[in-house]
Amino acid sequence: MGLLSEGITEVIAVTQDNAAPMGIIVKPGMSPRMVLFKGSKTVANILEYGWVTANFVSDCYLYPQYAFSDVAPDDLADVFVGGIMMQRLVSADAWMAFRTTVLHETDKTCYIDLLPVASEYVREEPHPINxxxxxxxxxxxxxxxxxxxxxxxxxxxxxxxxxxxxxxxxxxxxxxxxxxxxxxxx
Ligand SMILES: Cc1cc2nc3c(=O)[nH]c(=O)nc-3n(C[C@H](O)[C@H](O)[C@H](O)COP(=O)(O)O)c2cc1C
Structure with a gap:
């Protein structure tokens, strides 16, 4: 899976004009998934547009920033991948783009299947453990x-x-x- 390893990888999920930290779940023999609590802009956008990009960042500040504030338009860049225009974070060290399918819904959550369609390493810098x-x-x-x-x-x-x-x-x-x-x- 390249950028995603087994377990849960915490990324900045970009959907249409929005960014928020989200986990991507990878288990052996299964395609990557997200479990999204209803009520977020992320889940609404995924249901409406059918895509998400996972952005890998080395600036920790972006996690609280995008969890609690809107993304500035200049922080996003358009990328044409998988036959549609998606967006990614300008500051991403690397990103992966996915088409999305809703697998299952409950009152509170949506289980989303992720089909990888593109990825890019923008900066290959080591990220020392801190x-x-x-x-x-x-x-x-x-x-x-x-x-x-x-x-x-x-x-x-x-x-x-x-x-x-x-x-x-x-x-x-x-x-x-x-x-x-x-x-x-x-
Ligand atoms: C590291 C991290 C991982 C998160 N993972 C998820 C997740 O997998 N699913 C989810 O619904 N919310 C998750 N959240 C919470 C959302 O980021 C939070 O509800 C956010 O405000 C949603 O923003 P939005 O309305 O712009 O989508 C996570 C938060 C953090 C900090």
Whole structure:
């Protein structure tokens, strides 16, 4: 699968005029999938347009930014792939484009099958492991639920991960921490 490995890969999913962090699930012998909670722009766009691009980024700030804010038009570039015009993030290190099919729906979720139609490595730079980077991603996952529930357990998880960001992260991770603290009121 090239850019996607077995397990869940956290990418910035771009759909028509929108960007948001999403997981892509890969299991042996199965095509890649997404499980999308209803109510997001991403799921609405996939149902309407039938495509998504997975954008691989090395700037951790983009995860909280696109989880909680709209994408600026200049942050997106058109790509003609799979017979249709799609969009990708200008800042992606690499991207994959998919046609989408709805496999199954429940009251709360849509299971989406992904058919790869194109991919590109834009920049081939090593991405050294940094616990601060990874903790920004984890804190953002919890924050997307915390803003609705204000649940104490989630707040503790966010604080734990922001502690790692403060200890191990660089300047960009600390900017992401400030953004997450603002969003969560912490
Ligand atoms: C790393 C990460 C992974 C996420 N994965 C998913 C996912 O697989 N499915 C989902 O429905 N939401 C997921 N979310 C939550 C969405 O990003 C969040 O609901 C977002 O606000 C949706 O934005 P949209 O309305 O612009 O689509 C994830 C969030 C993060 C930070």
């Amino acid at each position: 616990r601060g980077f990874n903790s920004v991603i984890d804190a953002t996952v919890h924050a997307t639920r915390y803003v609705y529930t204000k649940d104490d357990h989630l707040r503790n998880l966010i604080e734990y991960h922001l502690g790692i960001v403060a200890k191990c992260g660089g300047p960009r991770e600390r900017e992401a921490e400030i953004l997450l603290r603002e969003i969560c009121g912490l």
